[in-house]
Structures are given as C-alpha cells and as structure tokens.
Amino acid sequence: MHTKTIYSSLLIGLLFSSLVYAQEKGIPITVSAFNQATSMPFSELLTSPIHPGIAVATELNYSKQPKHSRLFQTIGASYYYHRYLNQAVTVFSEMGYEYRFKPGIELSALLGVGYMRSFRNATEYAFENGSYSATKNTGTGRFAPSFSLETGYYLHPKSITSLKLFVRYQVWVEYPFSLGFIDLMPHNNLHLGVKFFIGANK
Amino acid sequence: MKKIFVVSFFALLFTACEKDEVIDPKAYSCNFDFVDNSASHPKAQQYQAKLDEIVKKGTVGIMMSVYHPNSIQWLGASGKADISNNVPMQPCMISRMGSTIKMFTATVTMMLYDENKINLDEKIAHYLKGSYIGKIQNAETATIRQLLQHSSGIYNYIQNPKFQTASMNNLKKEWHAEDLMSYAYNQDAYFASGTDVRYSNTNYILLGILIEQIEGKPLHEVFEQRIFKAFGMTKSLFASKNPVPHNIVRGYIDLYSNFKITESTYFSGWDYYTADGGLISNPYDMSLFFQKLMNGEVVNPKLLAEMLTWKTPHEQDPDFFPIEYGLGIFKMKTPKGDVYYHSGDAIGYYANMIYITSSKSVIVYAVNSNYGKLDEWVSTKKAIENILETVW
Known part of the structure; x- marks a missing residue:
C-alpha cells in the first residue's frame, strides 16, 4: 500500500509539473493508435491478428530551449484489446531523448515504466472451496517497463509547437505474467501517432 | 463530457468480455457400446475417491480407465x-490427448516398416525432399529410427520463444507442418544424431509427413484405417x-498461475x-x-521389441522420474x-497412458485443465506417484 501511494504521488507530481511548465507554450499531447503483439523483442514489426490499442500522453521538456536535441519525460495512459486473451489499461511515464534533423525529421529513444491493469476478456472461474465458479473480473496488476524507438516528422520544423507525425516501435515486458510458469511475457507495440499542442499562443 | 468518457470506458471493458458458449448438455451425451461393470469393481470406491481428490485440488474434470488383467x-x-x-464429466466423453499421439505415429511407422515400405535405418532425407530438410540441422543425417527415438538431435520447435509468443499472440491460429517447423529452421541441433536422446516434437512432424507421403493420404485417414477402426477405438479421431x-x-487453463481459469x-x-499431437480420444479407447500393442496384436512381437529398445539420456530431469527412450514410448x-x-x-x-510392466496393467487418465497451478496434481512426479499409489 505504501509503495502504491509513493508511486501514485510521483506520477501525479510529474503530471502536475509537466502541465504547469507547459502552460507557457501550450500543452503537448501525443495520441497514437497501435497494434499490440506478444512477440520477442525486435523479431517482428507487423503482426497479425491486429490487437488494437490507443495511447495518450503529455510531455515535459528538460531542455529549456531545445534546438537539435532534447531530453523529455512523458506521462500518459494506454489501452489495448487482445482479442483472445485480455484487455489492459496502463499508466506510464518515459524518459526520452529526441534528436532533430534540419528537414524536420526526428529520431527518439524512450525508456519507460508503467503499471498495467489486465482484465481477462473471457469468463474467469475462480477455484474456491473445492469447485470453480464465475468470478468478478477485477483484473490483475502488472509491472510494465518499456523501451521505444521512434522516428517522426515535424510539419513546421521552425515552430516550437509544430505538429509531429511519428511511428514508434515499443518493446515492453509484462511482469509477473504467470509466476513459476511463464514469469514474464514480452510484447511489442507498433504505434502510429501525432503530437500537437493545446492552448498554445499563436 | 468526463462522465460520458468514464461510462463509455467501463462499458467497453464490460462488453469486450466474451461469454462462454451456451451448449445444450445433451450435446455431450455418450454411452459405451458394452456393459460397463465399473460399479461392481472391488476397488471402485477407492478409485473414485482418488479422482474426487484430484478434482478437489483444482482439476476441472478427470476421466480414468484402470485395467488389470483378470479383473x-x-x-x-x-x-x-x-x-x-x-x-x-463422464468416462465415455472425448478429450484432447496431445502428444500421446506419438505412440500411434510410431506404431504406424513400424507398420510401414513391417510392410517394407520404409527402412528404419535409412535417413529421413532419403524419403523427404522438401526444402525444410536443408533448413533443419541434422535433418539430412538423421534416420527414421532416430526420429522415432528422439535421438536425432533435431531442435524442438516448441522451445523456440518466438513460437511461444507467436502462438500466444494468435491463440486460434491453425498451424500446419511447415509453419511449425519454421521455428526449428537454422536452430542449433542439440547433439550429433545418435549420440544422445532429447525430446523434440519436430521429429514427429517429419514422421507425419513421411507417413502421408508413403500412404498417399492425409494423416487422419491413415490413423482411422490402420488404428482406430482396426482396433475398435470407436470414439477416437485425429484432430485434422x-x-x-x-x-x-x-x-x-490457469494461464496466470492463480487458480483463476x-x-x-x-x-x-x-x-x-x-x-506430434492431435489425438482426440478417451481413456477406454x-x-x-x-x-493390444503390448500383447503384440498391433505390431508383431519382433517389432514391439524394437519399440521397447531403450536409450538413456545423458542428463535426466531432476524433478521427474528417471526415464529411458524407446520408439514412441518411454520407460519410467x-x-x-x-x-x-x-x-x-x-x-x-493433459493425458497420460501407463503400462505397468510387472502386472501388465494399463492406466489411462485425461483431464480438461492444465498449466499454472493445475499441473501439480496431474502431470508432475508427485501427481503420477499419487495416482500409481492407488491403482498399482
């Protein structure tokens, strides 16, 4: 309980500081749609069937006047639906490094931590008092560290509030998956997203 | 707006949960085509109590056959x-028996050998010319006998983490031979063919392709004609x-190891x-x-003796009984x-078929739940000891 409180406080603190700082230039928002897959890291880019997901996040810049590169932190939430296994909500924060090239192309790497709540999407039966009965689907908690590589394009490279389109390949691990059986499960998400600013002064 | 979002989100979570199929219980009704005198067996209560105990430990359902000669x-x-x-659960129902099919695959292979259609000591590459042969290490050197005995050294595709995650990603995918074997492509062999034994499903996929090629018909027809119909296994079929x-x-499945299935x-x-899998049957069949196999009624005693020629692995699983490898059969x-x-x-x-050599008794049991915490009382050393203690 104590750990959870600290963890929640950290996340809320990060979000708050991010939003306050961002007020000067508007709040950066990234929205991405992604395909989630259980897959070994970097083994496959496109997988089927599609397990759709969506992620929404904001960012805090650690570099005051980013030119070619910036260090930043994200905080956000995501949801995905695995058609045969589960659906999951994750809150996460990532530390990122972005390098911009002159024509507006950027490359980024992000290292993240997350807390995932996974809900089975089939009827779940719990074993109690010697027999099975349908149980409430309250979900189970998971630790979800991640590593992402991204490339994107700023539509107006000279503007600090430019719209950005990006593709992100994210590798993440679900832990614990099934302790003593399959301890951790590797996943890949392939994101297609956009970054924009809300409340920015034109 | 915020309220609409929250309500919509939880509605999505709720509606995305699929309910299990509604099936009329009559669809499962079954009978044996003989008079079942199990109730009058002198140890009927003892055996039933053992099954009830296993269910009380968390197994969803179990069927069992206990056959002792002269009883x-x-x-x-x-x-x-x-x-x-x-x-x-009823004993006449049918269930999935997984890798127990390997004993049937080996038996059919021995029949083909008996009919001089194949030579057990010939390389599999002599018969199979598919491009997969060159992509699987040791497939060019391994003999049919080595495939049967798991002494080929060929990599087991199931152990490839890429296969494990891919199968998890698409749980309803129907995999064919080359799909599965592709996960053994370019993987190091475990050892030079013939120098050790190690279980590999890939061996039996190759044997299945061989059987289909020699017989010129799909596996399910071969099993049906040569085994199921020939030996009165009226409730058995090959999954294809x-x-x-x-x-x-x-x-x-207890996928998350928490007794929630x-x-x-x-x-x-x-x-x-x-x-390498795919038998649907029941313990009686x-x-x-x-x-019949052990009585020499399926293959002749000389071929049965070849099936019961053992090789001991250099390393045993410390968590299981010591085992030895025969041709499609193990000694424990x-x-x-x-x-x-x-x-x-x-x-x-999960299923297990056991022949007690001292009494010529046959014990077969099948359960419809596994993985996670459910394996402890079904498939582990402790589980087998527990069952043998009662039925020996």
Whole structure:
C-alpha cells in the first residue's frame, strides 16, 4: 500500500509539473493508435491478428530551449484489446531523448515504466472451496517497463509547437505474467501517432 | 463530457468480455457400446475417491480407465466437462490427448516398416525432399529410427520463444507442418544424431509427413484405417478430421498461475494437423490400444521389441522420474517399479497412458485443465506417484 501511494504521488507530481511548465507554450499531447503483439523483442514489426490499442500522453521538456536535441519525460495512459486473451489499461511515464534533423525529421529513444491493469476478456472461474465458479473480473496488476524507438516528422520544423507525425516501435515486458510458469511475457507495440499542442499562443 | 468518457470506458471493458458458449448438455451425451461393470469393481470406491481428490485440488474434470488383467476394467470420472453449462464429466466423453499421439505415429511407422515400405535405418532425407530438410540441422543425417527415438538431435520447435509468443499472440491460429517447423529452421541441433536422446516434437512432424507421403493420404485417414477402426477405438479421431468436435469436453487453463481459469477449447491450433499431437480420444479407447500393442496384436512381437529398445539420456530431469527412450514410448522408473508410458499436453488438456510392466496393467487418465497451478496434481512426479499409489 505504501509503495502504491509513493508511486501514485510521483506520477501525479510529474503530471502536475509537466502541465504547469507547459502552460507557457501550450500543452503537448501525443495520441497514437497501435497494434499490440506478444512477440520477442525486435523479431517482428507487423503482426497479425491486429490487437488494437490507443495511447495518450503529455510531455515535459528538460531542455529549456531545445534546438537539435532534447531530453523529455512523458506521462500518459494506454489501452489495448487482445482479442483472445485480455484487455489492459496502463499508466506510464518515459524518459526520452529526441534528436532533430534540419528537414524536420526526428529520431527518439524512450525508456519507460508503467503499471498495467489486465482484465481477462473471457469468463474467469475462480477455484474456491473445492469447485470453480464465475468470478468478478477485477483484473490483475502488472509491472510494465518499456523501451521505444521512434522516428517522426515535424510539419513546421521552425515552430516550437509544430505538429509531429511519428511511428514508434515499443518493446515492453509484462511482469509477473504467470509466476513459476511463464514469469514474464514480452510484447511489442507498433504505434502510429501525432503530437500537437493545446492552448498554445499563436 | 468526463462522465460520458468514464461510462463509455467501463462499458467497453464490460462488453469486450466474451461469454462462454451456451451448449445444450445433451450435446455431450455418450454411452459405451458394452456393459460397463465399473460399479461392481472391488476397488471402485477407492478409485473414485482418488479422482474426487484430484478434482478437489483444482482439476476441472478427470476421466480414468484402470485395467488389470483378470479383473473388471474400471472406468470413472469426476468434476466437470463444461463449467459454464454445468455438465459433469463422464468416462465415455472425448478429450484432447496431445502428444500421446506419438505412440500411434510410431506404431504406424513400424507398420510401414513391417510392410517394407520404409527402412528404419535409412535417413529421413532419403524419403523427404522438401526444402525444410536443408533448413533443419541434422535433418539430412538423421534416420527414421532416430526420429522415432528422439535421438536425432533435431531442435524442438516448441522451445523456440518466438513460437511461444507467436502462438500466444494468435491463440486460434491453425498451424500446419511447415509453419511449425519454421521455428526449428537454422536452430542449433542439440547433439550429433545418435549420440544422445532429447525430446523434440519436430521429429514427429517429419514422421507425419513421411507417413502421408508413403500412404498417399492425409494423416487422419491413415490413423482411422490402420488404428482406430482396426482396433475398435470407436470414439477416437485425429484432430485434422474435425479439430473441435461439438461434444469434446471444454478445456481450461490457469494461464496466470492463480487458480483463476478461462476456457481454452479453441486454443490448440498447433495440435490439429501434425503427427506430434492431435489425438482426440478417451481413456477406454487408449487403454484398449495400449493393451493390444503390448500383447503384440498391433505390431508383431519382433517389432514391439524394437519399440521397447531403450536409450538413456545423458542428463535426466531432476524433478521427474528417471526415464529411458524407446520408439514412441518411454520407460519410467518409479519407486513401485518400471512402467511404459506416453503423456501429452494440449492447451487446456493433459493425458497420460501407463503400462505397468510387472502386472501388465494399463492406466489411462485425461483431464480438461492444465498449466499454472493445475499441473501439480496431474502431470508432475508427485501427481503420477499419487495416482500409481492407488491403482498399482
């Protein structure tokens, strides 16, 4: 309980500081749609069937006047639906490094931590008092560290509030998956997203 | 707006949960085509109590056949065949028997050998010319006998983490031989062919392709004609004929190791078309086959003796009984004595067929739940000891 409180406080603190700082230039928002897959890291880019997901996040810049590169932190939430296994909500924060090239192309790497709540999407039966009965689907908690590589394009490279389109390949691990059986499960998400600013002064 | 979002989100979570199929319990109804005298077996209560105990430990349902020569055969069951539709398990029902098919694949291979259609000591590459031969290490050097005995050294595709994650990603995918074997491509062989033994499903996929090629017909027809019909296994079929029969008991998995299970009846798609898995049967049929095999009624005694020629692995699994490898059959050294056996897993199913060498007894049991915490009382050393203690 104590750990959870600290963890929640950290996340809320990060979000708050991010939003306050961002007020000067508007709040950066990234929205991405992604395909989630259980897959070994970097083994496959496109997988089927599609397990759709969506992620929404904001960012805090650690570099005051980013030119070619910036260090930043994200905080956000995501949801995905695995058609045969589960659906999951994750809150996460990532530390990122972005390098911009002159024509507006950027490359980024992000290292993240997350807390995932996974809900089975089939009827779940719990074993109690010697027999099975349908149980409430309250979900189970998971630790979800991640590593992402991204490339994107700023539509107006000279503007600090430019719209950005990006593709992100994210590798993440679900832990614990099934302790003593399959301890951790590797996943890949392939994101297609956009970054924009809300409340920015034109 | 915020309220609408929250309500919509939870509505999505709720509606995205699929309910288990509604099945009329009558769909599972079954009978034996003989008079079942199990109730009058002198140890009927003792055997039934053992099955009930296993169910009380967390197994969803179990069927068992206990055959001792010169005694009545006991057939029993406990638990559920289908939780959602509240259908009790019965011994005449059918279930998925996974890798136990390997004993049948080996038997058919021995029949082909007996008919001079193949030579056991010829390389598999002599018969199979598919491009997969050059992509699987040791496939060019391994003989048919080495495939049967798992002494080929060929990599087991199931152990490839890329296969494990891919099958998890698409749990309803139906896998064919080359799909599965591709996960053994360019993988290091475990050892030079013939120098050790190590279990590999890839061996039996190759044998299945060989059988289909020699016989010129699909595996399910070969098994049906040569085994199921020939030896009175009226409730048995190979999955490729009908991957999920309407009356198959539902399978369940404890995927997260927490005694919370979900249905997995449609998740065994890598067990439908290849000769390393895919048997659908029941303990009575399997007992019948094992009895006849060991009596020399399926293959002649000389060929049976070849099947029962053992090789010991250099390394044993410290968590299991010491085992030795025959051709499609294993020998297990238990504290009570030696048994011959083959077990099998599918997703949500487990089965084991055991022949007690000292008494010529045959014990077969099948359950419709596995993985996670459920394996402890079904497939582990402790579980087998527990069952043998009662039925020996």
